[in-house]
Amino acid sequence: MTPTATFTAAELEAETERLFKAFLHVDCTPGKSWDYDACRKFAPLTLEINRLKKEKDAVILTHSYVEPEIVYGVGDFKGDSYFLSLKAREAKAKMIVFAGVVFMAETAKILSPDATVVVPDRGSGCSLADSLTGDQLRKLKAAYPDAAVVCYINSTADVKAESDVCVTSGNVYDIVSALPQQRILFVPDRLMGENIRTELKRRGVAKEIITSDGTCIVHDVFDAAAVADARARFPGLKVVAHPECTPEVAAAADFVGSTGAMMKYVKTSEAPYYLMLTECGLVGRLQVETPDKHFIGGCRLCPYMKLNSLEKVRDALAAPRADQIVTLDEDTRRRAARCIDRMFELAPRD
Missing domain, CATH: 3.40.50.10800 (NadA-like)
Structure with a gap:
């Protein structure tokens, strides 16, 4: 841990106690510990990051898959892609730090174009999102011109821009059922596509589901x-x-x-x-x-999510490098935004 700010002994002790209480029951990552000594090491960085957030008018979005010291130490919002997409759309902050993977940070930029959106590690890709490009999707669309193009939220901005509507694993059945087209081109997850086909059949919904061939390595x-x-x-x-x-x-x-x-x-x-x-x-x-x-036991680690760290969050917040700043072509961003807005229109309300 390499903090660049200094804090009093009382501040560090109070932060250590806060972190320890938050992590008390965590024991899910082989080779890592969140005991009191670990919390004492985290404390200078979490204090520094939380101070920087106020100075920079920043919000930190944390996916549930990143390490607990990020989720509970510095995260303003924690959850899955859909929840964080909503928070990105609602964000009024000047800066958004997305502790997750790159396609999620792209989604935040799509929905908050005026904010500076940064990702702690540009290498935090996704086997699923990276399995299909916008060019590849255009070729699939040409092969199935009568199909509604439905993209899973775990997709790149280029793929969203080529799609009719975005879905999550929570709203996909309702949205696909509501579409007037009988043929659905679902991308990029082949396995989810197979599960959609099975579930819609169980519900008595007649849809032809065609998929690309991506999968999640977890x-x-x-x-x-x-x-x-x-x-x-x-x-x-x-x-x-x-x-x-x-x-x-x-x-x-x-x-x-x-x-x-x-x-x-x-x-x-x-x-x-x-x-x-x-x-x-x-x-x-x-x-x-x-x-x-x-x-x-049974869970698996995502190597991409685990590229996020407190140090990288701090660096991206304090002085982001060019590779940490998410930029999108405005035409791509607008078309991708329409795809996501369509999801918000069609998704059932709780």
Whole structure:
């Protein structure tokens, strides 16, 4: 840890206590600790970042998959892509720091064009979003000219700009069902596309779902055999999966839903054990926010999300390098904004 500001002993001790209370139940990342000594090391940086936020009129958006010291130490809002997209649209701050991956920071720039949007590490890509380019999507559109183009929010700005409507894993079924077109070109997630096809059939909705071939390197590795083994070892276990998992895993789970929906399910259900088939950062949040719940192994780490760090957040906030600043061609931004606005129009209200 390399803070560049100084604080009094009392300030550091108070911040250490705050962090320790927040991290008390976190134990989900192999090789990392959030004990009192770790919190003491975090404290100078979290204090510095929180001071810089006020000076810069900045807001920090933190995805649930990044490390707890970012989520609970400096984040103003924490959640999944959809929730953070809403917060990006509502943000009036001069600067937005997006602790997540690059496509999420692009979404923030699409929705808050006047803000300076920065990403802590430009290398924080996404196997799913990076699986399809705007040029590739244009070729798919030419092959299926009668299809409505529906892009998952885990996509680049170029792909959003070429799409009719954006969706999340939480609102995709309602939005696709509402579209007048019978043929749907869903990009970029092949596995989610397969799960959409299955769920819409179960609901009695006749749609032809065509997909591109992207997958998430976190969620595509889970398998149904491991689920069966876990059930045998932990009677009463509830299995919670993301729709980016394979159809076989989705079928074996007790609940399939978005990041936000998974959190709600765990918080409102009762079970002796939970197996979370998603990224470990979400399990860390649940450990903090539902300390009475018991989680068994199974989560996977996203190497891209873990590129975020307090030091990188601080540097991007204090004096962002050119590669940390998100810029978009205005025509691309406007077309992508229409795609996202269409989602907000069609998404069901809670």
